[in-house]
Amino acid sequence: xxxxxxxxxxxxxxxxxxxxxxxxxxxxxxxxxxxxxxxxxxxxxxxxxxxxxxxxxxxxxxxxxxxxxxxxxxxxxxxxxxxxxxxxxxxxxxxxxxxxxxxxxxxxxxxxxxxxxxxxxxxxxxxxxxxxxxxxxxxxxxxxxxxxxxxxxxxxxxxxxxxxxxxxxxxxxxxxxxxxxxxxxxxxxxxxxxx
Amino acid sequence: xxxxxxxxxxxxxxxxxxxxxxxxxxxxxxxxxxxxxxxxxxxxxxxxxxxxxxxxxxxxxxxxxxxxxxxxxxxxxxxxxxxxxxxxxxxxxxxxxxxxxxxxxxxxxxxxxxxxxxxxxxxxxxxxxxxxxxxxxxxxxxxxxxxxxxxxxxxxxxxxxxxxxxxxxxxxxxxxxxxxxxxxxxxxxxxxxxxxxxxxxxxxxxxxxxxxxxxxxxxxxxxxxxxxxxxxxxxxxxxxxxxxxxxxxxxxxxxxxxxxxxxxxxxxxxxxx
Numbered sequence: 001x002x003x004x005x006x007x008x009x010x011x012x013x014x015x016x017x018x019x020x021x022x023x024x025x026x027x028x029x030x031x032x033x034x035x036x037x038x039x040x041x042x043x044x045x046x047x048x049x050x051x052x053x054x055x056x057x058x059x060x061x062x063x064x065x066x067x068x069x070x071x072x073x074x075x076x077x078x079x080x081x082x083x084x085x086x087x088x089x090x091x092x093x094x095x096x097x098x099x100x101x102x103x104x105x106x107x108x109x110x111x112x113x114x115x116x117x118x119x120x121x122x123x124x125x126x127x128x129x130x131x132x133x134x135x136x137x138x139x140x141x142x143x144x145x146x147x148x149x150x151x152x153x154x155x156x157x158x159x160x161x162x163x164x165x166x167x168x169x170x171x172x173x174x175x176x177x178x179x180x181x182x183x184x185x186x187x188x189x190x191x192x193x194x195x
Numbered sequence: 196x197x198x199x200x201x202x203x204x205x206x207x208x209x210x211x212x213x214x215x216x217x218x219x220x221x222x223x224x225x226x227x228x229x230x231x232x233x234x235x236x237x238x239x240x241x242x243x244x245x246x247x248x249x250x251x252x253x254x255x256x257x258x259x260x261x262x263x264x265x266x267x268x269x270x271x272x273x274x275x276x277x278x279x280x281x282x283x284x285x286x287x288x289x290x291x292x293x294x295x296x297x298x299x300x301x302x303x304x305x306x307x308x309x310x311x312x313x314x315x316x317x318x319x320x321x322x323x324x325x326x327x328x329x330x331x332x333x334x335x336x337x338x339x340x341x342x343x344x345x346x347x348x349x350x351x352x353x354x355x356x357x358x359x360x361x362x363x364x365x366x367x368x369x370x371x372x373x374x375x376x377x378x379x380x381x382x383x384x385x386x387x388x389x390x391x392x393x394x395x396x397x398x399x400x401x402x403x404x405x406x407x408x409x410x411x412x413x414x415x416x417x418x419x420x421x422x423x424x425x426x427x428x429x430x431x432x433x434x435x436x437x438x439x440x441x442x443x444x445x446x447x448x449x450x451x452x453x454x455x456x457x458x459x460x461x462x463x464x465x466x467x468x
Contacts, residue, residue, distance in 0.1 A: 056213050058246070106224040107217070153230050160228045172227045 002049035002067040009062050010036045016043060016074035023103075024111065024120035025074045035065050037072055044105070046073045046112045056108060073112050079104040081176065082122070084130045086137065088181050093141060096181035101129055101159075102174045111170030125168065132162040144180075152178055197261075199346040204264040207341050208249055211271035215245050218278045222287055234287050241291055244298050245274070250306060259307055265352060266306040268341075270297055273316050273334035280330055281323070293319055310354040335362055340385045348394050359394065360402050367414055373421035374413035426457075 012034040016025045029037060038061070039045045045057040048071040057063065079102050088096035103125070105111060136158045143154055156175045163173050219242050226234035248271060250263035274294055281290060296319055299305075300312050313335075320327035335358050342350050351359060366383055367375050381391040395412055399405040406413050438446045 058213060058216065059209070059249075104223070104227055106220045106227070108220075109217070156230055157228055172224045174227050174230065 001055065002051075002053070002070055003047055003055065003057075003063045003065055005059070006036060006062040006064045009038075010034075012036065013038050013062060014072070016040070016045075018043065018074055018076060021122050022119055023076065023080065023122060023125055024115050026071070026115075026117050026119055028069055028071050028117075029065060030069045033068075035068075036062050037065065038062050039074070042077050043074050044077050044108050045075075046108065047071070048073075048117075054109070054112070071117055073115075073117070075105055075108060075111060077105065079174075080122075082126055082129055084126060084133055086130065086134050090134060091137060095144075097133075097137060098179055099133060099175055100177040101133070102176050103129075103168070104172045104174065105170065106172040107170040109170070111168075114167050114169045120167070128166050128168055129173070132159060132166065135162055148178075197346060197350055200261060200342065200350045201264065203341060203345040204261070204268045205249075207268045207338075208264065208271055211268070211275045212245055212248060215271065215275055215278060216242060218282060219245065222282060226287070237288065237291055241294060244295065248298065248301070255307075262309055262352070263301075263306040265355070266301050266309050266312050269309070269313060269334070269338050270301050270316065272338040273297060273320065273330060276330045276334040276337070277320070280326055280333075284326075285323075293322070309352060310357070313354060313358060332362065332365060336384060343386055343390060343394070348390065348397065356398070356401065360398050360405065363395075363398065363405070363412070364414055364416075367412065367417050368420070370417075373418050374411045377410040377412065380412065 013036040014027060014029055014034055015038045016027075018025050037045075039057050039059070041060040043060070047055040047057060047063075049055065050067055050069065082101050082103060083098065084101065085098040086096050088094050090096070136155055139158055140151070140154055143151055146154075152175050155178060156173070159173050159175065163169065163171065219238050223235050223238040223242070226232075226238060248267055250260060250267055252260055255263055274297060277290065277293065277297075297316055300315055306312070316334075317331050320331045323330070339351065339355065339359050339362065342355070362384070363380060366380060370379075377388060377391055377395065380386075380395070381388040384391065386394070392410075395405070395407050399407045399412075404414050404416070406415065435446075
């Protein structure tokens, strides 16, 4: 073990810079850095010791670093909502769609393995989700006539299949909402700003 | 208060919580993919409960804190085995119910009743029949072995010693032959052989029903059941009933004669004739 739980908070410590634009934050804590790091209540951290041992840190608190340097990866425990839109020009049948996808971190160890030692921004997540949502839509074109709830379930299963093959393996997606361009009301079209 | 015991139990609790949470997350993942929000929410609730399974040092005196650690570690050991063995066999709500009942056993001051917790867990798990007994046996074994291997047999509480005796007795009971060897106990329990020898010596001095000589261990109960089973295996129930209906008096007389013969045979065997 290259870290241990500290009983009292310390003045100098390293903390995650997880903000609204970052989903996973990575930092190498070197010899010149403080000897402590902090894990907040809504975070999980993964520590990689100099001997390669991986330690999941699920309890919030201040941790003392016994052997340096160590790699620390922080990620939010709480799910995050991502809105994506696919224009009708991007699909084969001229129908666009938009969706609200809730991403749950369900396998932190897999997330760490997939992302490796770097940060993951919301923009990168959006790009990946947009690509796999479009692919899912194309695969399920023949199911579009089905009841929307049934379609949403099918969409969710397929989306998660594709998600597992990306850098976001370790997260589970839940489609909170999906709407197609042909569902737009004329009033909404009139209110929409011109491109 | 032993520093080794405190550190071992705290590490054991952290490790088990982390493993249990990974399993819960896997179940949650399946529920989320199928948009089953009821199950997902139920699992989130369970995850939060598991997160609280570590006694607060400030709530207890030093000795009480160790007892609370022991109780939490034992409960987590059972929860871990429960998930490992039945997570794909039983519906999640049934697993959750048993888990919540077990978690409630260590809430607040209840965690100081270690013996009571072990008994109640056994009763709860028995509702799952054979698999429940396996969960209890394996959960107990892992808890005991962690303490014995890290800090020694002396760090077990009185209740822990009792649990160890029960584990060894059920091991002996599960054997086909009427005894078990020291090496077999060592392998099945996961404890080093020299440590096992010390444990058996101590246990047989506290509990006379454990019989030990020359690396062979047994119990009176095991010897009795072994003899009973050996005789039963050779007797056809149907034929005995037929004989009872046809010749009841002769059967009774034959039974008495044979019981005498059997006693004589055992005496001869024991005297080496």
